[in-house]
Amino acid sequence: MVVLAKPAALEQIALLRTPEAWESFSGAPAVDLSGPGAAADVVRACERYGFFSVVNHGVPAGVVDRLEAEAVRFFASSQADKDASGPADPFGYGSKRIGRNGDMGWVEYLLLAIERDALSKASPAPTSALRDAINDYVGAMRGLARTVLEMVAEGLGVSPRGALADMVTGDAASDQVFRVNHYPPCPLLQGLPPNCSVTGFGEHTDPQLVSILHSNGTPGLQVALHDGRWVSVPPNRDAFFVNVGDSLQVLTNGRLRSVRHRVVAGNGLKSRMSMIYFGGPPLAQRIAPLPQLLAGTQSLPLYRDFTWGEYKKAAYRSRLGDNRLAPFEAPPVATPHADRHRS
Ligand SMILES: C=C1C[C@]23C[C@@]1(O)CC[C@H]2[C@@]12CC[C@H](O)[C@@](C)(C(=O)O1)[C@H]2[C@@H]3C(=O)O
Ligand SMILES: O=C(O)CCC(=O)C(=O)O
Ligand SMILES: [Fe+2]
Numbered sequence: 001m002v003v004l005a006k007p008a009a010l011e012q013i014a015l016l017r018t019p020e021a022w023e024s025f026s027g028a029p030a031v032d033l034s035g036p037g038a039a040a041d042v043v044r045a046c047e048r049y050g051f052f053s054v055v056n057h058g059v060p061a062g063v064v065d066r067l068e069a070e071a072v073r074f075f076a077s078s079q080a081d082k083d084a085s086g087p088a089d090p091f092g093y094g095s096k097r098i099g100r101n102g103d104m105g106w107v108e109y110l111l112l113a114i115e116r117d118a119l120s121k122a123s124p125a126p127t128s129a130l131r132d133a134i135n136d137y138v139g140a141m142r143g144l145a146r147t148v149l150e151m152v153a154e155g156l157g158v159s160p161r162g163a164l165a166d167m168v169t170g171d172a173a174s175d176q177v178f179r180v181n182h183y184p185p186c187p188l189l190q191g192l193p194p195n196c197s198v199t200g201f202g203e204h205t206d207p208q209l210v211s212i213l214h215s216n217g218t219p220g221l222q223v224a225l226h227d228g229r230w231v232s233v234p235p236n237r238d239a240f241f242v243n244v245g246d247s248l249q250v251l252t253n254g255r256l257r258s259v260r261h262r263v264v265a266g267n268g269l270k271s272r273m274s275m276i277y278f279g280g281p282p283l284a285q286r287i288a289p290l291p292q293l294l295a296g297t298q299s300l301p302l303y304r305d306f307t308w309g310e311y312k313k314a315a316y317r318s319r320l321g322d323n324r325l326a327p328f329e330a331p332p333v334a335t336p337h338a339d340r341h342r343s
Contacts, residue, residue: 091122
């Protein structure tokens, strides 16, 4: 069994004690990307949950399996070998510390920057086999992100159809990040009742437009529904899970909402491993409600204009669970009768 380094930090990771098993998200929408009406399904799922899975996505299983095998090999290597790729600041190998502001989780990870369609030179992969596997996988994720964002645009009636997708995959300067998370079984939980778990990755929303996640068969991911209930997402190795990020929330003036999510690590025997592609725009990209989505409605923009660079700078000063959009909300309108309408 892999044991994460520096057990002294364990007490800083929140233990969760739950009175009953987490409710399973059996209603999680699964969108068949090859089916008719997929664009409408994508928008409906983004509006209701900010989260959905995709099946019939066209990503070859071999691309996923190869990366998973290389990542397993990396996390099973010696602590000294892993540390040689760290510390994550923000990129590289990290263990337990998430970001720079005191967040801790029962997780080890590789966080890497992508430039165009491959790992950037600033984020060298530990081995050439892992690098090649990541590059293949990221190529597939860029394609999937493009398809999903084109469907979002189509379903919302935004033209051109590539308007959102181009922010992420159409610009050489776009800010894409790739992360592999490994959650080994937590020894702290041994002997405790099965309804005890530990924070693997604390609750948060993702900052970018979309994130695309794949995991092995070990559960742990939970999402918050709009009524505040937390539900467990059953793992599905054949699917990818899409999260709406904060930037897409702003671009759609809150019509699509970013999803709060977290990972709990249990005391099962199997590690959870997840790989996530985060699709962000270039630093100079203006993030503001799309005029097309405001035109003809009574909606006022809920956010002031900002660039992805400004937002990102603020995000890296925030704690994981913070509401990172609050500072970018538009000030209330002064006239006494002006109502703010959500679109
Ligand atoms: C605590 C933090 C980690 C994070 C940067 C931040 O200051 C706030 C956002 C965090 C997050 C969440 C989603 C992704 O995992 C991530 C890579 C991202 O883009 O924003 C992480 C950041 C990180 O781990 O560096
Ligand atoms: O590891 C997971 O399943 C999710 C992790 C996550 O939300 C993240 O890395 O932003
Ligand atoms: Fe996330």
